[in-house]
Amino acid sequence: MIVGKPLLNTRQIQAKVKELADRISKDYSGKELLAVGILKGAFMFFSDIVRAIEIPLTLDFVVASSYMKAETSGEVKIYYDIREDMSDKHVLLIDDIVDTGITLNQIKERILTKCPKSLRICTFLDKKERREVEIPIDYVGFEIPSEYVVGYGLDYDNKFRNLPYISVFKKKM
Ligand code: IMP
Ligand code: MG
Numbered sequence: 001m002i003v004g005k006p007l008l009n010t011r012q013i014q015a016k017v018k019e020l021a022d023r024i025s026k027d028y029s030g031k032e033l034l035a036v037g038i039l040k041g042a043f044m045f046f047s048d049i050v051r052a053i054e055i056p057l058t059l060d061f062v063v064a065s066s067y068m069k070a071e072t073s074g075e076v077k078i079y080y081d082i083r084e085d086m087s088d089k090h091v092l093l094i095d096d097i098v099d100t101g102i103t104l105n106q107i108k109e110r111i112l113t114k115c116p117k118s119l120r121i122c123t124f125l126d127k128k129e130r131r132e133v134e135i136p137i138d139y140v141g142f143e144i145p146s147e148y149v150v151g152y153g154l155d156y157d158n159k160f161r162n163l164p165y166i167s168v169f170k171k172k173m
Contacts, residue, residue, distance in 0.1 A: 003160060004170040007149060008142065013165065016141045017045070020122065021052030023139065024092065033057040034089040034116070036082055038064055038107065040161065041096035044153035045124040045141075049094060060084045066103045076106040086116040096153050097125040100132040108135065125149065125166070 024033075035053070037046035039061050050059060063080035091111060098104055104121060111119055122139035129146045150156050151163030160169070 003150060003163070004168040006165050006167050007144065008152075008166040010164050013152060014048070016124075017048045018052055020139050020141060021049050021054070024049075024122070025054045028057075028090060028092070029055055032089045032117070034084055034086060034091045035059045036091060036093050036111075037061045038093065038095045038103070039080075040065075041153050041155070042094055042124075044161070045096055046094050049122070058084060058089070062107055064103060064107060076103050078107075078110070082111070082114075086111070086114045089116055090118045091116040091120070093119065093121045095121070095123045097127065097149070098123045098135070098137060099127045099130050101135040102133055105133045105135050124152070125154075 033053075033055065035046070035050055035057050037043065037059065040063070050057065060082045061080060062078065062082060064076055064078050066076045093104065093107065093111070095104055098121075104123075108119065108121070120138040121135070123137055124141040126137060126140045126143045127146045128143055148156070148169045149166050150160035150169045151166045153161050154166065155161045156169050160167075
């Protein structure tokens with residue numbers, strides 16, 4: 001198995017992170033922000049963006065998975081859930097990539113039952129063409145074609161997450 005051509009290099013990634021963080025800092029200025037990262041995929045994007053956001057915030061994580069190798073199982077398992085109280089907070093869900101939208105949609109529904117002051121979604125990558133459930137995304141880094149990508153937190157079989165750039169993943173036949 002090989003990793004294919006680079007799609008986004010570290011410079012492009014960091015510029016986009018800064019751009020998103022600036023918008024978020026502005027939009028949430030004066031508000032109680034709870035940033036929630038969806039692990040494992042979002043770990044790298046999450047740690048970059050929270051460092052670039054220039055307003056005070058609290059943070060937490062959801063550990064969820066819906067993926068078996070490169071195919072979606074459609075079923076979302078939650079291994080760790082948010083422990084922060086949300087009733088007085090504006091929640092921003094931060095994910096690596098939205099594909100079918102199934103994972104984020106389920107996590108979103110769960111969070112809404114806990115009545116946060118507001119709930120918005122930020123994703124670094126968006127494979128819009130593959131969407132199966134309609135879910136509005138408030139902050140999108142890049143829209144990408146429906147190819148499987150790895151790196152910058154994204155995996156194939158739990159590998160390649162540590163690559164500092166994003167690459168199209170090609171399986172060698
Ligand atoms: P969804 O539920 O189909 O939207 O998939 C959501 C999750 O699947 C993402 O948060 C990723 O962790 C994973 N995923 C979707 N597409 C890719 C990809 O191209 N590479 C690596 N992981 C992916
Ligand atoms: Mg993810």
